Amino acid sequence: MPAPATGLYGLARPLLFRMDAEAAHELTLGQLARTQNTPLAALYTVRRVDDPVELAGLRFPNRVGLAAGLDKNARCIDAFAAMGFGFVEVGTVTPRPQPGNARPRIFRLPAAEALINRLGFNNEGLDSFLTNVQRARFRQRADSLPMLLGLNIGKNASTSIERAADDYLACLDGVYAQADYVAVNISSPNTANLRSLQSDEALDALLGTLSERRVQLHQRTGKRTPIFLKIAPDLDEAQVAVIADTLRRQGMDGVIATNTTLARDAVAGLPYGQEAGGLSGAPVRDASNRVIRQLRAALGPGFPIIGVGGVLNGNDAQAKLAAGADVVQMYTGLIYRGPSLVTEVATALRKSR
Secondary structure (H helix, E strand, O other): OOOOOOHHHHHHHHHHHHOOHHHHHHHHHHHHHHHOOOHHHHHOOOOOOOOOEEEOOEEEOOOEEEOOOOOOOOOOHHHHHHOOOOEEEEEEEOOOOEOOOOOOOEEEEHHHOEEEEOOOOOEOOHHHHHHHHHHOOHHHOOOOOOOEEEEEEOOOOOOOHHHHHHHHHHHHHHHOOOOOEEEEEOOOOOOOOHHHHHOHHHHHHHHHHHHHHHHHHHHHHOOOOOEEEEEOOOOOHHHHHHHHHHHHHOOOOEEEEOOOEOOOHHHOOOOOOOOOOEEEEHHHHHHHHHHHHHHHHHHOOOOOEEEEOOOOOHHHHHHHHHHOOOEEEEOHHHHHHOOHHHHHHHHHHHHOO
């Protein structure tokens, strides 16, 4: 069974888990959006654990981040900042609004501390996303070191894979000035053919195109925004080596490992275990750590790696760093454990220095 949640979330989780998973998600985000920057934010505001680290030319206040996918429309940036995250990644955003795949499309697997989702980049589109980003006030907080913001970009389902670069360029143009870093999502299993962009020729072409546009944007804005690539856990060592080589050759600043998995061995026989979509949470932990180790071996020391997948406690986060990650992100762990997990993980990582 899932690890216990504490505090107010410990009281709320049983009620939320009786609801449809997506309805609970929308209710929670709605409440966070309404209460952030109000006195009610005291219910989830904590003193952030300070554990600064420099990565990709950025100074992270601590080594715990929120993974993309939870706040797709960037509505709750200030609420997540109040929970003590050192960095928050929002999106995935696409140039045009799209509804995503048909419901139901999120499934909890509590016995495995896991989720399966097949959302399909449902979001309100780039214009609405940027309006929400610009409304956020987290950089105005009195913290000595502001939280960092990653903006995660993707392609519309209706855009052919041959024209995918057009969507990524449109998003990069839009988010570049607002982002502390940009994450390029080519690894969601829920948009048809998207993962084919991880293949050697397609990846080289896409990253080369983004790198060229980044030079232009740097010249135009005077700001050099780091670009990270988010990859899947369902890669073999040879594929990881090709990706590592391409990251370096095209001047990318870092890699996020990993997205959700298509594997189902760990949840075979469980209710919803064979639902289509990406599996996250505890079952992806080992695959994520394997890819991180392979990336670190291929990239050598110093190349930034954000580790994500199966972080449900401090030990899980420490294992990510032991595998070769520099910082970690969480998503499913937050669903099962609540906001207290942020402080728990940040404290564990600070002690592991």
